[in-house]
Amino acid sequence: MQRTSFSGMACSIARTLDVIGEPWSPLILRDVWVGMNRFEQLQADLGISRKVLTERLNHLVEQGVLERRPYDQRPRYEYVLTVKGTELIDLLMVMKGWGDRWLAGEAGPPVLYRHHACGEIADVELRCDHCGEPMRAGDVDLLPGPGVAGSAT
Amino acid sequence: MQRTSFSGMACSIARTLDVIGEPWSPLILRDVWVGMNRFEQLQADLGISRKVLTERLNHLVEQGVLERRPYDQRPRYEYVLTVKGTELIDLLMVMKGWGDRWLAGEAGPPVLYRHHACGEIADVELRCDHCGEPMRAGDVDLLPGPGVAGSAT
DNA sequence: GACGTGAGTTCCTTAAGGGAACCCTGACTT
């Protein structure tokens, strides 16, 4: 299987997919987020092939999403989220919300979030960073930005 | 290549990935969202193989994310977002935000959102649907929910 | 009756994921 790289597209969605769009990558980030930082833990928890896990971790480190750092005198390493990676967790939180709403079924959500600020069980909601009102698919117009394909510089 | 299905995992992120985690699927949704509803349009815009496009569209229709409907007496069909699919656009909006921030470089974002409510160029922000305060990776604790693996019905 | 068009199929090639076995490095044990 060849796979087309999306990174050439003038689209932030495509570019983001080039960083975490491969199978397993989001689940690896999820696990690292909740404290599974080591190769063996990730492999065991996900049931992913060791080969693919190696490839994914290397890619995520190259992209600056994870940092690989030693935790022992022996050659032992753990993976932690960088700032760039931590901001990707936003994505996972939104995915969780959608999955909870549309795929969890009778049983309900497997995991709940308790929000520190209010102490309540809650989910994320998308709002405008300018006016604070809800901002979803139907609430926006799309305009070409400075980085649109073909614009100078 | 075999591919492990994530749908058995008690995790809303994994389940969501089973719906739109395959390569191209998010880009197909993006295109449909902005009004590219037909097979030929999608194929030409994305440069995706026709075979894979067929597979993806069928899968998205099966999952209830897209609806396939005729628009002519001839066998012509177009694909439109269902409600379930429209809610997935949330995810794309967050991806766009992250890509803009971390991958757009000097050129800046290729696309901008203008928010209907305030008329300004803006981006999405994650907030708590309970108290309205910001809610991101570091702002939550994770608790087991009713649908956690092993809990009775 | 030939032609055009949108929407797919078919078929072949290439490469990515799965999985099991193997390797390497540095401690620990005896």
Added chain:
DNA sequence: AAGTCAGGGTTCCCTTAAGGAACTCACGTC
């Protein structure tokens, strides 16, 4: 000093998915 252990990967083979080009099919139009 030799053997063992553990974490963190490599290697290798097999299967299957993605790319890509060519083909098909149903319906309208000229």
